[in-house]
Amino acid sequence: MQITTSKNQSKLIKTPKKESFSLCALCRGTKFLCGKSRCPVIVRYHSRDKIKPLINTLKIGGASPPSVFIGRIGYPKVSIGPMIPPIMGDTSIIDTPELWLDKTLDDIVDFRSMLIRGKHTVDIYDVENSNKTVQFTRELALSKNSVFTEAIFSKKPQGNIAFYDEIQPHGPSAPIKKFDITNPKYEQHIEKAYYDTDLKSRDAVFNLYKDGLNISKIQRAFSVGAFGVKKFRKFVPTRWSITAVDSTISETLMKNTKTYPLINEYRVYQHNQFDNRWVILMMPTEWMYELIEAWYPNTTWNPYGGGISIFNSYEFYKGRNTYAEIGGCYYSARLAVNELLNKERRQAGVVILREAHPGYIMPIGVWNVRESVREALRNPYQKFDAIDKAMIYFSSIMDIPLQRWIKNSAVLKNKLFQKRLEDF
Numbered sequence: 001m002q003i004t005t006s007k008n009q010s011k012l013i014k015t016p017k018k019e020s021f022s023l024c025a026l027c028r029g030t031k032f033l034c035g036k037s038r039c040p041v042i043v044r045y046h047s048r049d050k051i052k053p054l055i056n057t058l059k060i061g062g063a064s065p066p067s068v069f070i071g072r073i074g075y076p077k078v079s080i081g082p083m084i085p086p087i088m089g090d091t092s093i094i095d096t097p098e099l100w101l102d103k104t105l106d107d108i109v110d111f112r113s114m115l116i117r118g119k120h121t122v123d124i125y126d127v128e129n130s131n132k133t134v135q136f137t138r139e140l141a142l143s144k145n146s147v148f149t150e151a152i153f154s155k156k157p158q159g160n161i162a163f164y165d166e167i168q169p170h171g172p173s174a175p176i177k178k179f180d181i182t183n184p185k186y187e188q189h190i191e192k193a194y195y196d197t198d199l200k201s202r203d204a205v206f207n208l209y210k211d212g213l214n215i216s217k218i219q220r221a222f223s224v225g226a227f228g229v230k231k232f233r234k235f236v237p238t239r240w241s242i243t244a245v246d247s248t249i250s251e252t253l254m255k256n257t258k259t260y261p262l263i264n265e266y267r268v269y270q271h272n273q274f275d276n277r278w279v280i281l282m283m284p285t286e287w288m289y290e291l292i293e294a295w296y297p298n299t300t301w302n303p304y305g306g307g308i309s310i311f312n313s314y315e316f317y318k319g320r321n322t323y324a325e326i327g328g329c330y331y332s333a334r335l336a337v338n339e340l341l342n343k344e345r346r347q348a349g350v351v352i353l354r355e356a357h358p359g360y361i362m363p364i365g366v367w368n369v370r371e372s373v374r375e376a377l378r379n380p381y382q383k384f385d386a387i388d389k390a391m392i393y394f395s396s397i398m399d400i401p402l403q404r405w406i407k408n409s410a411v412l413k414n415k416l417f418q419k420r421l422e423d424f
Contacts, residue, residue, distance in 0.1 A: 061150040065095035072237035081118035097367035118176030127225035144187040151179035201228035243328035253338035266390035271376035275359025285349035290314035332370035
């Protein structure tokens, strides 16, 4: 037995590791003894099997989407390097998660398994290192389109496809001896921010967002230390850079949101994707925000539970000064709702409900939260004149009973039970 925690749970959960291996051996992807609707091991195996013949070599060439990866193991000395698919052409889709909502889980696993990661160790502050690997890694991150990239490794790439909730999954890796790129063309807005060594990184990130760049492009450049006052620039692990950019953009949008008049009705938006069920409730109140995630047994953050595990993070008008318990998903969803409120020049209280059902067999990245919430908010909403009507409606969409959502929500309890001046 091993004692672990499940996604920031304060409660300790006994995780039967040996038993899970036995289940896999007994099941062999046919009996679904783990309770998932599909076997993630089989999905990964088939994806890896497709790419295996193409990477059985010390030399790989292909069109990088462009894509780079900055690790966090060993921080402040980290592994940096390109991610290269052994194919040519326009490979941008492989590292543009904004375009993945209409893809299947299998498609996404295939995309990520193609990306072979080269690793070169540097100090995080050594962004101006004259080493060609450092320079070319940065140039890839600043590039606009796919770039032909060729790498020589010290050993053949190996390893399983890695999956995390905070980042996109990636494929095999190997230490890199040498790599070269051909005619990279910088994205002009990113290039301008890169050469402005007096521009603070926060301002650079938001300016690029206003210029209409994909958030994934901004995050990539941020990770290689392309922004900020020159003496403070540094490599930022990919996992951290994604949350940093989501948080920075959402904070700036949120300041605007708080200055706008309130919406004048209760709204319920909904969206289903990857066996995740989403509901967004908007209320005519001052800004407050909460993300509540309900993970069914045999899903990523509740692999061995006998019941549904529910997590929440929230903030009221004054905001929060600690990192969200839920993690990066909190900030990506906050960005999405503030985008809509800024577009409408309105203010609201927002509660996002997420049910992750067993068909969500593996984490595919925090982008899934941001893009799913964006998609929900693009859909027509149901309008109500009272909160009880709105809650009755959204409870008909979700499987979990309304009372349990209320029990696990700080914002809903505040709205339902906190007395206000207008009540007297």
